[in-house]
Amino acid sequence: MKPTESELEILQVLWEKGPSTVRQVNEHLSQTRDIGYTTTLKLMQIMHEKGLLSRTEEGRYHVYQALIGEEETQQHLLDRFVDTAFRGSAMKLVMQVLGNSKATPRELEELQKLINQLNPENNEPDEQL
Amino acid sequence: MKPTESELEILQVLWEKGPSTVRQVNEHLSQTRDIGYTTTLKLMQIMHEKGLLSRTEEGRYHVYQALIGEEETQQHLLDRFVDTAFRGSAMKLVMQVLGNSKATPRELEELQKLINQLNPENNEPDEQL
DNA sequence: AAAGATATACGAATCGTTTCGTAGAAGTCA
DNA sequence: TGACTTCTACGAAACGATTCGTATATCTTT
Structure with a gap:
């Protein structure tokens, strides 16, 4: 595994x-x-x-x-990596990746969408649950 | 190294x-x-x-x-990890981390700020360079 | 000073991963 | 059929990382 x-x-x-x-x-x-x-x-x-x-x-x-899936495996490796290399701080990792990457506008847009989902309060309301 | x-x-x-x-x-x-x-x-x-x-x-x-710095080392490990585990797709990694993490509002806010910096066109203009 | 605790140095066993050589079985071709 | 190629199986070498036992020096304590 x-x-x-x-x-x-x-x-x-x-x-x-x-x-x-x-x-x-x-x-x-x-x-x-x-x-x-x-x-x-x-x-x-x-x-x-x-x-x-x-x-x-x-x-x-x-x-x-x-016999093991790609996403599943990546998630597993990722968890381990966050633990060992970033002492558990997933956010620090994200910041560091973003800070150093040249993301396309397309990707940033997707990312923006994801963030809005995660943080409904902070933005214009989408829909009620 | x-x-x-x-x-x-x-x-x-x-x-x-x-x-x-x-x-x-x-x-x-x-x-x-x-x-x-x-x-x-x-x-x-x-x-x-x-x-x-x-x-x-x-x-x-x-x-x-x-003799080596923490950030510097993390960046290095991160680069390697993105390559080996995510075949170079940094964005895929970010999405996966965010999708599975419970980020605090505080963190999301910071993240939002970072994204705005990266993508000036797409949002309300901040200031001229 | 003698006994005990605690430091460094070092060699070597162990362990998991990676690599390859060799052997034998099975197919291909002239 | 005989020579070649191309499979799988397997043992073992090579390598790096980790672990520890033992030797020796140095401090502390009585």
Whole structure:
């Protein structure tokens, strides 16, 4: 339930591409870094043992699939990260991200919407609950 | 420049308490988890070798001090985290934090201010630059 | 001075992760 | 069929982080 960095890389491929063979995943990974086929294989086998991936045999191939969701996993990692790096202060983290990021107007608009939802009193009233 | 989790724990003590001896740090750490004195000692020695901590001898004690700043370090960890866990999408991270956090009105207000700064066009004009 | 507490230094065991070499099974092709 | 390629399985090396035992020096206390 707490993937390592390498495992996270693999999960991201599977989230993006859907169920894949070891070769497909390895192909993708080796575009960004040096990694041998058997390394990827071993990692995915371990992840299968750990229950992070499911595996179905199709002929001579094994097709793997992520068993944990992207959002769910990100949330989990995020919680941990806030704790360890920001000593629990989520707001401090948000401020720091925003302060240093170049958000598009589109994104800022969405963000604004979210804030209005969170803080109904402070703004023009939307609708009654 | 990229502290491990244990190192981060120690840094946080030093950031909070200022320059400290091994014993003081260890005292603090052992409140939250099981850790032997020599373990803390060794960690701090290594951090000193790595250049993460400075060390001054006072009598028979060594007084250690963080050589990297808290904000600076958090920013660095944050950048890395956004990359690995959120594939670079800082905004997605912000949304997810905000969606799941109970921010105080005070915090939301600050956040609002920050957003207005970032997005001058979209809101009532503040002042000319 | 002797005993005990407390400091640093250091080597080494342990642990989890990552990496790869090698072996054997199974498919492909000439 | 024989040579090649391409799977999976598996053991083990390599690496970094963490942990601790032990040795030695230094202070404190009686």
